Amino acid sequence: MKDIFTGKLVRLSAFDPEEMSKMFPRWNRNSEYQRLLNSSARPMHSPKAELKWMEKEAGEMSPSGHFFGIRRLEDDKLIGEIGIDVVNWPGRDAFVGLGIGETEYWSKGYGTDAMNILLRFAFTELNLRRVTLTVFEYNPRAIRSYEKAGFRHEGHLRNFLNREGRRWNELYMGILREEWLGLDTDTAG
Amino acid sequence: MNDLFRGELVRFALEEPETYARAEVRWQRDSEFHRLADGDPARLHSEKAIKEWFAKRTEDTAPERYAFSVRTLAEDKLIGFLGMWVDLIHSEAWVGLGIGEREFWSKGYGTDMMKLCLQYAFTELCMERVSLGVHEYNPRALRSYEKCGFRLEGRTRQDVLREGKRYDSLWMGILREEWLQMQNGDRT
Numbered sequence: 335m336k337d338i339f340t341g342k343l344v345r346l347s348a349f350d351p352e353e354m355s356k357m358f359p360r361w362n363r364n365s366e367y368q369r370l371l372n373s374s375a376r377p378m379h380s381p382k383a384e385l386k387w388m389e390k391e392a393g394e395m396s397p398s399g400h401f402f403g404i405r406r407l408e409d410d411k412l413i414g415e416i417g418i419d420v421v422n423w424p425g426r427d428a429f430v431g432l433g434i435g436e437t438e439y440w441s442k443g444y445g446t447d448a449m450n451i452l453l454r455f456a457f458t459e460l461n462l463r464r465v466t467l468t469v470f471e472y473n474p475r476a477i478r479s480y481e482k483a484g485f486r487h488e489g490h491l492r493n494f495l496n497r498e499g500r501r502w503n504e505l506y507m508g509i510l511r512e513e514w515l516g517l518d519t520d521t522a523g
Numbered sequence: 524m525n526d527l528f529r530g531e532l533v534r535f536a537l538e539e540p541e542t543y544a545r546a547e548v549r550w551q552r553d554s555e556f557h558r559l560a561d562g563d564p565a566r567l568h569s570e571k572a573i574k575e576w577f578a579k580r581t582e583d584t585a586p587e588r589y590a591f592s593v594r595t596l597a598e599d600k601l602i603g604f605l606g607m608w609v610d611l612i613h614s615e616a617w618v619g620l621g622i623g624e625r626e627f628w629s630k631g632y633g634t635d636m637m638k639l640c641l642q643y644a645f646t647e648l649c650m651e652r653v654s655l656g657v658h659e660y661n662p663r664a665l666r667s668y669e670k671c672g673f674r675l676e677g678r679t680r681q682d683v684l685r686e687g688k689r690y691d692s693l694w695m696g697i698l699r700e701e702w703l704q705m706q707n708g709d710r711t
Contacts, residue, residue, distance in 0.1 A: 397587060397611050423586045423611050424649040461612055 338454055339402075341447040346402035346416065346455070349392045354403065355385035357412060361435030370473050371433050373495055373504070398423070400455070404434065404448045413439045416448050418456055418465070426463035428456060441475060449483040457514050464510050470495060471502040484517045485509045527643055528591075532635040535591035535643075538601060540581065543592060544574035546601050550623030559661050560621040562683055562692070587611060589643070593620075593636055595627070602627045605636050607644060614651040616644045629663060637671045645702050652698050658683055659690040672705050673697045 404414040414434035485507040493501035603622035681689035
């Protein structure tokens with residue numbers, strides 16, 4: 335059986351609040367990163383505040399929320415975070431979110447690789463029926479990455495965001511279990 | 524659409540902690556009831572302790588646990604309880620039920636409760652199978668579960684000691700397809 339947490343470029347690692355609470359404030363100083371990830375106006379949070387939130391959110395062993403760090407295989411460097419939240423167990427649907435906080439690793443396939451690992455976790459470990467995500471219209475790099483991972487465009491909320499004097503759509507993307515099974519060539523169950 | 528919380532004889536309800544505690548304290552005094560429902564040693568708890576436990580449980584919104592009180596449709600009398608524990612990953616639910624009011628034994632109330640439970644498990648929770656355990660010395664329950672469509676799947680031999688004699692634990696289960704077939708059969 336292969337290691338389900340390891341991909342081609344990265345591996346998903348345990349979400350360590352001590353470590354992550356130091357990374358988040360640094361990553362979040364980049365307002366472009368924040369705007370790609372969040373629609374809300376987010377202030378900067380101190381490591382202490384992040385730690386408090388993380389220990390509550392990621393620390394409790396809920397069956398519905400699963401958070402991971404993204405580490406490069408090459409040097410084990412922590413470059414981002416990824417999480418999945420099962421929003422509807424009877425429907426077996428979950429929302430996924432990911433961010434590569436270390437900007438020098440943007441556009442190099444790390445995010446796509448992390449998403450591929452997460453989809454394998456979602457479909458073979460959590461046995462989900464579908465995975466959903468939202469992404470902003472002004473983030474074509476992410477949209478392209480999700481398309482590569484097998485997500486399809488399912489709809490959009492028109493004029494959802496107001497950024498830099500114009501309004502942007504929020505896009506909904508999703509992938510079904512059968513679609514993923516058809517895509518995945520090297521996963522045995 | 525079927526009413527998920529209403530059967531032919533009973534309905535699923537949510538009690539005030541005071542109401543439930545008052546009934547449960549009486550049920551616990553019936554040690555035969557306890558031995559039919561449970562393998563643990565019979566214990567007696569105060570009304571206050573039961574009330575606090577029940578109030579806490581009522582606030583539990585975890586997707587793995589579902590608990591109902593059971594009332595008769597005719598008299599609106601609280602007669603028992605039913606609970607489900609869900610394995611989310613494998614879509615399996617374990618069910619346990621009890622009728623504390625003895626005068627409602629052997630009259631189809633338990634079977635009606637279980638049918639309601641299966642409808643909830645398969646149509647609301649979208650489970651793939653429902654499982655239960657029952658003591659060998661409880662043939663009335665066994666018969667009721669068979670009527671609901673459960674099949675005997677296995678047994679743990681002689682793991683319960685009662686009155687100097689050892690008894691088996693029986694494991695029963697029903698699959699989604701089996702339950703769906705039964706529903707179609709009922710309609711035609």
